[in-house]
Structures are given as C-alpha cells and as structure tokens.
Amino acid sequence: MKIAQRMEKLSPSVTMAITALGRELKAQGKDILSFSAGEPDFDTPDVIKDAAVKAIKAGFTKYTSVEGITETKQAIINKLKRDHGLEYNLDNIVISNGAKHSLFNLFQLLINEGDEVIIPSPYWVTYPEQVKYSDGVPVFIETDDSTNFKITAEQLKNAITPKTKILVLNSPSNPAGSVYSKKELTEISKVLEGTDILVLSDEMYEKIIFDKEVFTATAQISKDMYNRTVTINGLSKAVAMTGWRFGYIATPKVDIVKAMIKLQGQVTSNINSMTQVASISALEGEADKEIEAMRKEFEKRRNFAVKAFNDIDGITCVSPKGAFYLFVNIKEVTENSIKFCEQLLAEEGVAVVPGLAFGKEGYFRFSFATDLESIKKGIERIERFTDRIKNVDYNE
Template sequence: MLTKRSQVLEESITLAIASLANELKAKGEDIISFSAGEPDFDTPKAIKNAAIAAIEKGCGKYTAVPGIKEVLKAVQTKLKKDNALDYETSEVVVNVGAKHSLFQCIECLVEKDDEVIIPTPYWVSYPEMVKFAEGKPVFIEGLEKNGFKITAEQLQKAITPKTKVLMLNSPSNPIGSIYRKKELLEIAEILKNTNIVVLSDEIYEKLSYDNTEITAFASLNEDTLKRTVTINGLSKCGAMPGWRFGYMASKNKELISAVKRLQGQSTSNICSVIQYAAIPALTGECDQDIETMRQAFEKRRNVALEILEKIPNISFYKPEGAFYLFINIQKIEKDSMKFCKKLLEEEKVAVVPGVGFGMDGYFRISYATSEDLIKKGLERIAKFIKNYN
C-alpha cells in the first residue's frame, strides 16, 4: 500500500531517544537526558510580546506563501548585518523550521540517482531527505584529526557527473566544529566550473566559542553567492525550537520559484503569528538574550570537558560551536547503539548513538542543560564506563 520512498525513511534517532527519555521520566524514573538538540532557555520576552501583539491585532489570516513583507525584510536585514550577504526579499522564503527549508530544497533539486555529497558525521536527517527524493547520499568521512571536517582534496575525489548537491553544516551537529574561511575558500575553488548547489546549514551560527569566527559560505565570493542556498532559523539561536521558524535565501530564481510552488501546495504560509514573532529576533532586539545564552553554553562546555578529560579510554573533539560533544568510545565498545541502550538502562542517562550520525563507536551528548545535570550525568557515564563489560 505504501510508496517505496516512504518506506525507506528511518525514524529520527535523536527524536526517538528524546521521546523514550521523556516516557521514562513520566514513569518516575530519574532520567538525565543529553539527547535533545534544543536550548533549555526560555524564548526571549521580545519575541513573546511580538507574538501576543500579533494575536491581539488579529494577525491570524493567511499570508503570502514566502512570508509577510515585514519578516522577509527582517531576514534580508539580518543576512546583510550578520553575514555580509545581499539578498532581495524576493530571494527569501520563510519555512517551518530549517529542516523544512532543507527538505524543500532537496525535493526541488534532487531526482532519482542524483548524488548528494554529505560529510560524516552528519545530522541524522540529511541522508533521509536525500533518500526520500530518490537521490543517492555520497558520504565523505570527516577525519577526527581534521576536526571531523572534510578537505577540498576529499571533495574533489567524490565529485562525479551525477553530483548535484553538497551539504555543508558549520557550526556542525553532532561535532560543533567550524570551517575556517581558508578551508571554505579551498572547497569553493573545487566547486568552480561545476553546477553543484551548496546547501549551507547555518542554524548554529551565533553559538561559537573561544572567539572562533563564523563565515557564511555564500559570502566568500560571487561564485559561492550564486551557487549557495543559505539556510537558517531561530530554533537554536533564538531559543524558539517549538515555534518552527526557518528561512532560506538564494540567488537561484528557478529554485526559489520551485520552493514557493511546493510550499504553496503543501503548508502554504507558515504560521502567521510566528512570522511577526520572529521579527525582533532577526532585527537584533534579542541579541543580548542570545549572547547570554551563548556564554552559558560556553561555560557548560568547559564544565563538561573538565570532567570528560578524566575519563579513561575515550576521546573527543573540543567543540567550537553548537552545544554538542561527540565522544569516541571505540576502545570500549564499537556498537554505539548497544552502549547507549545499556547506559540508559543501567545509569538512566540518555545520549544519542553515533551510528545515527553515520559514525559507529561514538555517542553524542547535548550540553544544553544545567551545569548540575551535566555534572551529575557525566559522573554516571564515568561510572558506567569504568564498570563496562
């Protein structure tokens, strides 16, 4: 009865683990969850006030498919101010979260057997989106010694006549690594004289640490501007995960037109009230809230690193952004699913197995939770590893 493409989709492992942890908590179990990829901070007051004002003004009607003019202008302003990117409002579409932006782009770009290059480890949804479009995910392993980032040389070897799209994610999930400008320029040079579209997922762009600079791929030069779809949203840096506000911008008029048609025949506009609520987050009214959150995450990262450094037989990359740690447990257990299930059963700590990110023998923790829970949870993990058999 079901289509083949619907049956190839796998459940999101991060959402599944988070759901299981919540179920166990509801049963009274003392669960510490490091699984969810969402800030534990409340949505900034300016965003809430804008939503309330929109409701009271009766802004609950349908809007234009790509978004109201005010929010498109706000995205345009944000991209210019933060990323040195010049887009017309007609080149912007707001979507139901950055995941929706990515999904629609892949549906509009990828046909059967088209190849999409995905660096590993990857965010769990990238390959599933490609498979749903009947495309072929082509994985390039980001080596631990390179901060799990791919090199221009690796990219060049992976490109074939069937390559349609390159996925880029910086700062990345699950690593928290950041591509430096020099690295991006080297990648950009390889892409010259090709028709490869870059989907640049920049959802964690305002969460960087140790004064590490963030560079938008599209901002490098005229060629990258033309070939890149800049994708972002407010789930992470705006503490708005459940509000579902994402956006995309592209100079590719055919793609923008196709996405508008697809969205018009699926969701139509995104929630009208949330469009108004997003404006203060995009125009800078919440910058101090975001910076407060960023500083807290950096402090939590340091707390976690201090504890992890004392645990034998593991290794990890010091994240420069986002709010994750990707921990190598290959000296202890190569089957990450087995390790994580036992950890949840025996020590009541929920983490995400690395196999879901394309790298077995690792697990991911999110430190988007309190310092007390970080300390308590990592102490349980240390105990679990010491006694593991």
C-alpha cells in the same frame, strides 16, 4: 491497506526516538537525565513573546503569502547584510516551518532520481534520509577527531562525479560542533569552480560560537560561491525558538525560490502568522543580549563537559568550536554505540544518542543544552558505567 513504497526509504529519527523514550521513562517515575535533544533549555526571550502576543491581539491571525510577509523577509535581508555583507532581494527569500522543512522542500525540488548529494560524516540524521526519500543518492565523506570532523578540499575533489548535484555543508555542525574557517571554505570553493554543483549551507548554529571563533557564511566567500549557495537558517537554536517553527532560505537563484513557493503552496502554505511577526524582533537584533547570555552559558557548560569527559579513562572528546553538542569518542571502550547507549539508559538512566545515527560508529552525541548540575551528574554516571564495562567484551 499498504503503505506507499517510498516510505521504505525513510528511517525513523533516532534522536527523536531516544528523546521520546527518555521522557516516557521519566513520566514513569524513573530518574532519567537526558542529553539527547538538540533543544536549548532557555526560554524564548520576552521581547519575542511580547511581539507574538501583540500580533495575536491585533488580529494578525490569518493566512499570509506562502513565502512569508514582506516585513519578515526584509528583516532576513537586513540580517544577512548586517552580519555577512550579503545582498538579497525579497524574491530571494522563502520562510518555511523550520529549517528541516526548508531542506525537505529543497531536496524535493532539486533532486532527480540518481542525483548524488555529498554529505560530510558525521552528519545530522535528517540529511541522508531526506535525500533518499527524494530519490537521491547520499555520498559520504568520512572525517574524524584528527580533522575536527571537517572535510578537506582534496576529499571533496575525490568525491565529485558526473552525477554530483549538491554539497551539504553544516557549520557549526550537528553533531560535532565543527566550524569551517574562511580559509577552509575558500579551498572548498575553488574545487567547485567550473561545476554546476549547488551548496546547501545549513547555518542554524551560527550564533553559538566559542573561543572567539569567527563565523564565516559560505555565501560570502566569493561571487561564485554566492551564486551557487542556498543558505538555510532559522531561529530555533540560538534564540531558543524550537517550537515556533521558523526557518528560511536565501538564494540569488530565483528559479529555486519560485519552485519552492509552488511546492510549499501545495503542502503547508505559509508558516503561522504570529511567528512571522515575532521573528522580526530576533532578526533585527532586539534579543541580542539574551542570545549572547545563552552563548556564554553554553561555552561554560562546554568547557566543563569537555574536561570531564577527557578525564575519563577510555574516553576522548574534541572541544567543539560551536553548537551545543559533544561528539564523544568511546572506541577504546566499544565500537558498538547503539548497545552502549541502550545499556547506559537502562542501567544509569542517562540518554545520549549513538554515533551510528550520525553515520559514525564508536561515538555518542552528548547535548549540553541543559543545566550544569545535570551535566555534572550525567557525566558522573557515564564514568561509573564506563568503568564497570571496561573488562566486559562489549563488542559481542
């Protein structure tokens, strides 16, 4: 039996593969410190777990409408209004099995063969893979440390062609933790005025912000930006609900919503009913104290890790304004991030993700969504490894 040709367009997730390898080695009894997964080490807040248990005991265990129950959709609407002053109706919301599922649905229903999708680089590994699987063409805009890994309006203007269909924005970003300011988003919005380009704004990490930075939702920039933006969000990262699989979109474009419901109805139907009920607690702010406590701890870890990496000879690290990743520059040591990460895991038992997986060679992604003691030990091992290979021609 031959596997369908379309699968040849799809590459395995490097982050998932390294995380799985780290777990496998740990299960074999090896001393492994993993900084590869984008998963908070905190437990889901009790108020959310209690709501799920209550729903189960009450018998709320059946199918729901494909796009989610009215109560949860209303909680999303309330959240977007409360946090960003954005107005949506029930027919503007679809709940899916995590933001990754939301994105897959969107690319499948929006992209025709040859449509171009602009993606800032470095990027979350899933964006270009889903675009290619949907017969689209990823167009990358390169960024680096000097711009805090953010694109400029001028770069966007130069990347647009008659085939451009979508711009993907991710703020705060994975893997670099970049946060676009209101001014930067306004400049980007002006480039898009007069075009039919849609913006898919991935705002999954919006609650994980540092240095008193102010998060700006893309859709709140202007009426024009509101009308062209599909906001993608969820509860996995900020509320430590990775396994609950809750993602959603919000858009004034009802035709997109209807198409997404039709597609999802033939693939997964609704997300599990208990998660929908439990998520209302998080969306309505009942876990805000826990979210803030997690954010503070992430900031503490970030502060330590950034300083520790910048104290290593040959390594530099921009301090991210959001999310829980560092995108560490190892260009003075090697441009071969895959070899660096493979040897680091083999020799020191430290799992990080090569920058090439995110479209950027000469870096690795380090997740600080783990305890401070492990972070200290991990960076000590990385320093030891880096010192050892300095005099080796590591680019061969």
